Amino acid sequence: SMSSVPESLLTSLEFVEFKAPICGLGPEMMLVWYFLKNSPTLKKLTLPLKSHSTKDDFFKKLLEIPRCSTECEIVIL
Numbered sequence: 001s002m003s004s005v006p007e008s009l010l011t012s013l014e015f016v017e018f019k020a021p022i023c024g025l026g027p028e029m030m031l032v033w034y035f036l037k038n039s040p041t042l043k044k045l046t047l048p049l050k051s052h053s054t055k056d057d058f059f060k061k062l063l064e065i066p067r068c069s070t071e072c073e074i075v076i077l
Contacts, residue, residue, distance in 0.1 A: 014041055022048065032065070036066070039069060042071075045072060
């Protein structure tokens with residue numbers, strides 16, 4: 001459960017890199033949303049996409065997510 005993530009982890013988390021390619025489905029987007037919305041010190045979020053044909057749609061979804069960190073760079077591979 002994401003509600004059991006220690007607050008100390010979120011307040012010190014600077015870099016998140018997804019290793020497995022993602023396709024933008026519900027559970028994956030919930031996790032991305034959670035990191036962006038709850039990590040005030042996040043500097044970089046790296047997301048490898050499973051299909052580059054969905055890159056524009058995926059990026060539009062990312063722009064809709066409220067961010068806790070104003071310095072977070074999102075890298076889509």
